[in-house]
Amino acid sequence: MIAVTGAAGKTGQAILAQLVHHEVRVRVLVRRPEQAAVLTSAGAADVVLGDMTDPAALARLLDGASAVYHICPNLHPAEAEVTQAMVTACRAAGAVRLVYHSVLHPQTEAMPHHWAKLRSEELIFQSDVPFTILQPAAYMQNLRAYWPAMTAEGVYRVPYAVTTRIGMVDLRDVAQAAALVLLDSRHTYGIYELATGERHSQVEVAALAAQALGRPVRAEAVDRAQWAAAARRNGLGDGAVDILLRMFEYYERYGFGGNGFVLAALLGRPPATLPTYLAQLAAGG
Ligand SMILES: NC(=O)c1ccc[n+]([C@@H]2O[C@H](COP(=O)([O-])OP(=O)(O)OC[C@H]3O[C@@H](n4cnc5c(N)ncnc54)[C@H](OP(=O)(O)O)[C@@H]3O)[C@@H](O)[C@H]2O)c1
Numbered sequence: 556m557i558a559v560t561g562a563a564g565k566t567g568q569a570i571l572a573q574l575v576h577h578e579v580r581v582r583v584l585v586r587r588p589e590q591a592a593v594l595t596s597a598g599a600a601d602v603v604l605g606d607m608t609d610p611a612a613l614a615r616l617l618d619g620a621s622a623v624y625h626i627c628p629n630l631h632p633a634e635a636e637v638t639q640a641m642v643t644a645c646r647a648a649g650a651v652r653l654v655y656h657s658v659l660h661p662q663t664e665a666m667p668h669h670w671a672k673l674r675s676e677e678l679i680f681q682s683d684v685p686f687t688i689l690q691p692a693a694y695m696q697n698l699r700a701y702w703p704a705m706t707a708e709g710v711y712r713v714p715y716a717v718t719t720r721i722g723m724v725d726l727r728d729v730a731q732a733a734a735l736v737l738l739d740s741r742h743t744y745g746i747y748e749l750a751t752g753e754r755h756s757q758v759e760v761a762a763l764a765a766q767a768l769g770r771p772v773r774a775e776a777v778d779r780a781q782w783a784a785a786a787r788r789n790g791l792g793d794g795a796v797d798i799l800l801r802m803f804e805y806y807e808r809y810g811f812g813g814n815g816f817v818l819a820a821l822l823g824r825p826p827a828t829l830p831t832y833l834a835q836l837a838a839g840g
Contacts, residue, residue: 561626563590569730613644622652638675645684652685659692692724692750695832711761714782715807717774720754722812725827732821750813751826767837
């Protein structure tokens with residue numbers, strides 16, 4: 556039995572699909588009853604309803620599990636506390652390997668959500684819980700949010716300079732690697748960067764989208780203050796807006812991306828490239 560937290564999110568659902576593909580029994584943690592039905596129909600064998608910080612819910616989740624895939628919710632204001640609750644639950648359960656969904660370059664203090672994951676990694680090292688840590692790059696699937704404007708208006712609007720170079724990874728490759736790692740205890744104590752080695756400027760992303768769609772798409776930088784005002788109007792909290800603004804500034808200044816060697820070795824094939832992903836997106840995938 557493999558346990559998965561954050562299972563109803565986009566990462567969790569991708570991991571569940573891969574584990575189901577491997578015919579593994581999966582127990583998921585969700586906090587809303589309607590999410591239980593969705594994940595059961597996606598193949599989860601067992602659903603625990605509860606909060607990620609509740610020791611009783613975590614004990615139910617880990618009962619009889621050989622490993623847990625721990626996904627902290629995106630931009631959670633207390634990620635280290637959430638991880639500490641999971642570490643404590645793993646210690647109490649005994650013999651559970653903790654596979655932690657971190658992020659590429661958690662060592663980046665200028666991005667608070669990355670820095671929080673570094674602290675979580677440290678908490679895991681300091682426990683005596685067997686672990687594996689995966690550090691994925693930004694997902695190619697994030698481009699879905701920009702796709703309606705790219706297709707309808709031919710504009711790819713980003714809150715950083717269009718020369719900013721970013722390397723993205725296909726979430727399906729991340730999920731496939733995660734499933735392989737969960738099912739093979741030889742990965743215990745491994746820390747793996749999951750990236751492709753590509754870095755594209757936003758001008759190049761727009762050109763690749765244009766190629767995939769067969770019509771023009773241009774990249775355009777939007778003012779970050781305007782971006783923040785729109786994000787707040789759409790209900791994003793001040794804390795999350797601040798973190799994302801810092802991330803955009805960091806991206807613009809330094810770029811962001813990793814190396815594809817480890818992911819290729821895990822998958823036994825090269826990771827998906829951005830042109831391939833965009834072609835699939837344009838074809839409705
Ligand atoms: N997006 C990227 O490019 C990227 C790249 C690398 C790493 N990551 C990391 O991937 C992780 C997952 O991101 P995601 O976008 O897939 O996650 P997400 O959409 O935020 O999903 C998290 C899930 O956890 C649930 N949840 C929230 N708080 C909970 C709580 N207290 N107890 C139980 N469940 C709770 C949410 O339920 P509700 O629906 O009820 O809120 C949601 O179903 C994040 O840590 C992020 O930093 C993301």
